[in-house]
Amino acid sequence: MKYELVIIGGGPAGLSAANAAWEAGCRSICIVERDRELGGILNQCIHNGFGLHYFKEELTGPEYAGRFIDMVGQTGVDVRLDAMVLDITPDKHVHIVSSEGGYEDLEAKAVILAMGCRERTRGAIAIPGTRPAGVFTAGAAQRYLNIEGYMVGRRVVILGSGDIGLIMARRMTLEGAKVLVVAELLPYSGGLKRNIVQCLNDFDIPLKLSHTVVNIEGKERVSGVTIAEVGPDRKPIPGTEIHYDCDTLLLSCGLIPENELSRGMGVEISPVTNGPVVDESLQTSIPGVFAAGNVLHVHDLVDYVSEEAAAAGRAAVRYLAQGETGERHEIPITFEGGIRYTVPASIDPKLVQDDLVLRFRVGGVMKKRVVKLYLGDEAVVSRKRPVMAPGEMEELKLTKDMLAAHPGLSRIHITVEEA
CATH class of the missing domain: 3.50.50.60 (FAD/NAD(P)-binding domain)
Incomplete structure (x- = not known):
C-alpha cells in the first residue's frame, strides 16, 4: 500500500497530527495503532483536567480523546487498529502486522512518529x-x-x-x-x-x-x-x-519516550530527552520524518501534545508539497542557567512558517527568575517566573516578525537569570 503520510500511533498526538494534515489538504493518510481502539493512554485517564487550553473547557481523558476521534472520523483517514509496527526503514517503508491484514508494507512519502512513552x-x-x-x-x-x-x-x-x-x-x-x-x-x-x-x-x-x-x-x-x-x-x-x-x-x-523504532531507522536521539532531535518543523534528522508528543519529549499537559502534533501534521504536508529543502541554514538554540534541553533544538529562520513555540524544562526548582530569549545580542522576550520546577514545562513564543527583524541571524540563546 502507498500513502502520502503514515502516522505511527493513534493517541492524542497521532490523532491531532492526522486531523491537521487532512485540514492542510493531504488526502492519503494512514494511522497505525497497536491497541484495539484509538485514543491511547487517554482512554484510562477518567479524571478531569484535560482540554482547558485546547478546547477552553474541562474534560476527562476519554472525552478529550473522543473529540479528536470524532474529528478524524469525519475525514477519509485510513486507520489500522490492532496493528504492530515491526520496522520503519530510512526510505520510509513501514512494515506492520495485524490480525486483520496480516503482514503489510506501507510505503510512505512522509512519516510522523507519535508513539508516546512508557513507564519505568x-x-x-x-x-x-x-x-x-x-x-x-x-x-x-x-x-x-x-x-x-x-x-x-x-x-x-x-x-x-x-x-x-x-x-x-x-x-x-x-x-x-x-x-x-x-x-x-x-x-x-x-x-x-x-x-x-x-x-x-x-x-x-x-x-x-x-x-x-x-x-x-x-x-x-x-x-x-x-x-x-x-x-x-x-x-x-x-x-x-x-x-x-x-x-x-x-x-x-518517570516516563521514557518510546523510540526503539526511531533508533532502528537511524533517527538522531537526544541523550537528555531520549526523544528525536528536531528542527523548527519538528522534522528529525531524516528528511520527511517528523515527531510530536511524548515520543519527542515528555509533556505535562495533553493540550500541548495536540498543539505540537498539529504543527507536525502541517509541516509534513508542506514537506510533501515542496520536497526536501536544499541548502539549510540551521542555528542551534543554545541555553544556560539550568535549562536541560529545548524543543526544537535548532531553527532555520527562512523556513519558519508560523509563530514558533520553544519548549524547555529546567533541572531543579528555581524561584524569582527571569527567562530571556536572545536573537543575536538583543533580548526579544523577557518573562518573570516566580517559580520554575522540572515537573512543569516552560515555553516561549518566537514570532515570525521577531525573526524578520533580525536578518543574518547567527545566535538564538535562552537564559534563566536571577530576578
Whole structure:
C-alpha cells in the first residue's frame, strides 16, 4: 500500500497530527495503532483536567480523546487498529502486522512518529527485595482499575511523585484503599502543583521528599515496604528507615519516550530527552520524518501534545508539497542557567512558517527568575517566573516578525537569570 503520510500511533498526538494534515489538504493518510481502539493512554485517564487550553473547557481523558476521534472520523483517514509496527526503514517503508491484514508494507512519502512513552519498571530502577505480586507501575494499576475493573490493593505505598502516581493516590483513596505514603527520591515533586494539592493535600496523604524504597517484603503477595531518607548522593541514609505494612506498591518513577523504532531507522536521539532531535518543523534528522508528543519529549499537559502534533501534521504536508529543502541554514538554540534541553533544538529562520513555540524544562526548582530569549545580542522576550520546577514545562513564543527583524541571524540563546 502507498500513502502520502503514515502516522505511527493513534493517541492524542497521532490523532491531532492526522486531523491537521487532512485540514492542510493531504488526502492519503494512514494511522497505525497497536491497541484495539484509538485514543491511547487517554482512554484510562477518567479524571478531569484535560482540554482547558485546547478546547477552553474541562474534560476527562476519554472525552478529550473522543473529540479528536470524532474529528478524524469525519475525514477519509485510513486507520489500522490492532496493528504492530515491526520496522520503519530510512526510505520510509513501514512494515506492520495485524490480525486483520496480516503482514503489510506501507510505503510512505512522509512519516510522523507519535508513539508516546512508557513507564519505568521495577527492573529499571532496581529496588531490592523479594519479587511478590502487588508491585505495579502506576499506569498499569490505572488501567486495571479504570478499564478492567479490578481493585489492585487495599493498603498502598507509592514510589515517585510523577503526575500518574499523584492521580492514582487520589483514585485508590476514592475506591476505598488506604494510601499510606508517597515517597519521592528527589528533593522536589515531579508532578504538577495542582495535582499535589488536589490528590495528596486534599486527602491528607503524606509526601516524603528525598526518600526511596529500600526493601520489598512478601512471599506470594507484598506484605511490607521499607523506605529510607536519601542524602544528596541519592543513597539511603542508615537509621532513617520507616516500615509500612501494605499489600501494594505503585511505581511512578518517570516516563521514557518510546523510540526503539526511531533508533532502528537511524533517527538522531537526544541523550537528555531520549526523544528525536528536531528542527523548527519538528522534522528529525531524516528528511520527511517528523515527531510530536511524548515520543519527542515528555509533556505535562495533553493540550500541548495536540498543539505540537498539529504543527507536525502541517509541516509534513508542506514537506510533501515542496520536497526536501536544499541548502539549510540551521542555528542551534543554545541555553544556560539550568535549562536541560529545548524543543526544537535548532531553527532555520527562512523556513519558519508560523509563530514558533520553544519548549524547555529546567533541572531543579528555581524561584524569582527571569527567562530571556536572545536573537543575536538583543533580548526579544523577557518573562518573570516566580517559580520554575522540572515537573512543569516552560515555553516561549518566537514570532515570525521577531525573526524578520533580525536578518543574518547567527545566535538564538535562552537564559534563566536571577530576578
